[in-house]
Amino acid sequence: MTAVEKQSPIEARLAALDLPKGGAFGAAREAALARFTAMGLPGRRDEYWRWTDPASLNAPTPVVAKSFDSSDEAPVFNTIDRLKLVFVDGVFDAAASDAPELAGVEITRLAEAADIHWATGLYGSLEAAGQSPVARPFAALNTAAATDGVLIRVTGRAARPVSLIYVHKSEASDPILHHVVKLEPGAELTLLENGPAGARFNKVLEVDVAEGARFHHVRMQGRDHERRAITHIFARVGEGALFKSFTLTANGVLTRNEVVIDITGDDAMAHVAGAALGDGATGAFTHDDTVFVTHGAERGESRQVFKKVLKHGAVGTFQGKILVKPGAQKTDGYQISQSLLLDDDSQFLAKPELEIYADDVKCSHGSTTGAIDDTALFYLRSRGVPMDEAVALMVISFLADAIEEIEDETIKAEVLDRLEAWLARHRG
Amino acid sequence: MLEIKNLHVKLEEEDKVILKGVDLTVETGKVHAIMGPNGSGKSTLSYVLSGRDGYEVTEGSATLDGAELLEMEPEERASAGLFLAFQYPVEIPGVGNMTFLRTAVNAQRKARGEEELSAGEFLKVVRQKAATLKIDADMLKRPVNVGFSGGEKKRNEILQMAMLEPKMCILDETDSGLDVDAMRLVADGVNALRDAGRSFLVITHYQRLLDHIKPDVVHIMADGRIIKTGGPELALEVEKNGYAEILAEHGIEGVL
Numbered sequence A: 001m002t003a004v005e006k007q008s009p010i011e012a013r014l015a016a017l018d019l020p021k022g023g024a025f026g027a028a029r030e031a032a033l034a035r036f037t038a039m040g041l042p043g044r045r046d047e048y049w050r051w052t053d054p055a056s057l058n059a060p061t062p063v064v065a066k067s068f069d070s071s072d073e074a075p076v077f078n079t080i081d082r083l084k085l086v087f088v089d090g091v092f093d094a095a096a097s098d099a100p101e102l103a104g105v106e107i108t109r110l111a112e113a114a115d116i117h118w119a120t121g122l123y124g125s126l127e128a129a130g131q132s133p134v135a136r137p138f139a140a141l142n143t144a145a146a147t148d149g150v151l152i153r154v155t156g157r158a159a160r161p162v163s164l165i166y167v168h169k170s171e172a173s174d175p176i177l178h179h180v181v182k183l184e185p186g187a188e189l190t191l192l193e194n195g196p197a198g199a200r201f202n203k204v205l206e207v208d209v210a211e212g213a214r215f216h217h218v219r220m221q222g223r224d225h226e227r228r229a230i231t232h233i234f235a236r237v238g239e240g241a242l243f244k245s246f247t248l249t250a251n252g253v254l255t256r257n258e259v260v261i262d263i264t265g266d267d268a269m270a271h272v273a274g275a276a277l278g279d280g281a282t283g284a285f286t287h288d289d290t291v292f293v294t295h296g297a298e299r300g301e302s303r304q305v306f307k308k309v310l311k312h313g314a315v316g317t318f319q320g321k322i323l324v325k326p327g328a329q330k331t332d333g334y335q336i337s338q339s340l341l342l343d344d345d346s347q348f349l350a351k352p353e354l355e356i357y358a359d360d361v362k363c364s365h366g367s368t369t370g371a372i373d374d375t376a377l378f379y380l381r382s383r384g385v386p387m388d389e390a391v392a393l394m395v396i397s398f399l400a401d402a403i404e405e406i407e408d409e410t411i412k413a414e415v416l417d418r419l420e421a422w423l424a425r426h427r428g
Numbered sequence B: 001m002l003e004i005k006n007l008h009v010k011l012e013e014e015d016k017v018i019l020k021g022v023d024l025t026v027e028t029g030k031v032h033a034i035m036g037p038n039g040s041g042k043s044t045l046s047y048v049l050s051g052r053d054g055y056e057v058t059e060g061s062a063t064l065d066g067a068e069l070l071e072m073e074p075e076e077r078a079s080a081g082l083f084l085a086f087q088y089p090v091e092i093p094g095v096g097n098m099t100f101l102r103t104a105v106n107a108q109r110k111a112r113g114e115e116e117l118s119a120g121e122f123l124k125v126v127r128q129k130a131a132t133l134k135i136d137a138d139m140l141k142r143p144v145n146v147g148f149s150g151g152e153k154k155r156n157e158i159l160q161m162a163m164l165e166p167k168m169c170i171l172d173e174t175d176s177g178l179d180v181d182a183m184r185l186v187a188d189g190v191n192a193l194r195d196a197g198r199s200f201l202v203i204t205h206y207q208r209l210l211d212h213i214k215p216d217v218v219h220i221m222a223d224g225r226i227i228k229t230g231g232p233e234l235a236l237e238v239e240k241n242g243y244a245e246i247l248a249e250h251g252i253e254g255v256l
């Protein structure tokens, strides 16, 4: 295989892919491929990859990952009346999915989009805009290479959440999914995502939230210990619109979740939150949240709330930035990243950044790392709560601010249930 | 019955001795009060009895109905019937007061081999007990002690005590920071729990709480020891004359 030896890493990566051509998104894909080629694969010398090694994401093929049997628990989001769309190892499974019919919502499978489609101009455009000032090569690669995903256009108030379920079956699956969600003015949608998707998952979600529209996103990344994931959310938030996203991550060798939010309309609100639980005893655990919020309009409110609970050598990273552009007066930007280290082996790395070019703004950020408060633990135990349960309560207490970002009470209860189950499985 | 014998305690981290031979017996069904100047070791005694980290017992014992407390984990002491109402109740954001109470009640029941209370039963009992302490539904729902006033925190401690039905209740400065009305509520809550099978150790700096919770026995603690024991009249004497005279009798000086 001398031919392979001559390839550069980026050529090798591309050679492993079957790049789609033509159709509604042909031009967008070509442009993305050019972007990706120009950027190259990320390395640890890149400012935002210093703490997370991208090698296993760069490799032409994924590290094999056993799929995890989680049938000891009820299916995630089972308590919620939702429209289910199922992907198995990154391929849409119509038989396992509900009919994609929902009043006020138009759903098309990416692979089946007609040559002339409402998403033509949007597909890849938010990703492209989100490439500066920080390059996000895996997102460009995704736009160029994704063959499946959903295109969702919301014109009214969706009666039910749309639930994307990612099943992981094959040990070497390498799914690349790209979703586009467009909320027309005043529309409202809740999008749920859950599951590991594959051995190595690359996903991009582009969300365009028009004036006065409301978008809620809740995701749980699955219990597979061995999976890897690189995900991006690119959101554009218009005047008076609301964008809210929450992610629960428990398990997974490597997870990097990037969120890029562009507030383009006045009086808009964008909240993004994450709760990650890592136990190195069940396999390596590296979790990285990289978030970039840009205020480009007046009176915008943004919140970043990221919490990580780490033990047995788990590593957590948070890189978060608030950029306030000139003229984005009365911006209210908030960012908090915290880790709770349950032992001395674990590590939390944080890079909080503020860059402000407007004078009348209120922005704050904070980052803390620490152990469970002894006094609180003693208080609980003095009431008869055993050590393990007291620790679990303190973990829930620690994560509460992030979970509070979920508005829907039923969904919040689901997330709490999963969290408690994880804690029960990972005592000591 | 709580029996403390010759209890010596030092700080784990430094060579500071705080309790220097405490002897104290609280018979079942009785209310004992401990008074004493600040820094005399009253809170330390309550923490050591309930099992807080950071202290080292160098000598002595403390038993509850014959069982050695000092060898148990804090949660085991609780299940054995010991309860400490904290001088500074702890705030636990994100954990509902009700969830906390139910977790505690059921953990203790489980530890004692009793059946857990169903959500319905629990709710009924808690509502009724909360009402007598003027704790409203909102306070029950809110995170443990978060945003509670000083008085609300102390009432919440008494509610926990009422729910857990301990045999031995230690109240550490439960009156501090309370106005007269709040103190009456707390005292009424405590008095409602007085029972032939339940004992109390009421730690207080002031006599006024003892107007409401009438003690059977009053102890004066100073410099890590019980230096004087008497009836309720001892509290009145302290109120009138301060600690100086009693301390001087025992050769202890200090700014009070």
Ligand SMILES: Nc1ncnc2c1ncn2[C@@H]1O[C@H](COP(=O)(O)OP(=O)(O)O)[C@@H](O)[C@H]1O
Pocket: B011, B018, B036, B037, B038, B039, B040, B041, B042, B043, B044, B045, B054
């Ligand atoms: N953890 C601690 N670290 C340092 N000093 C302590 C600690 N706990 C108690 N002490 C000291 O021990 C003495 C007794 O304190 P405490 O038991 O709180 O007294 P009281 O409750 O009677 O006011 C004081 O001098 C106090 O400063």
Ligand SMILES: [Mg+2]
Pocket: B042, B043, B044, B087, B172, B173
């Ligand atoms: Mg004290």
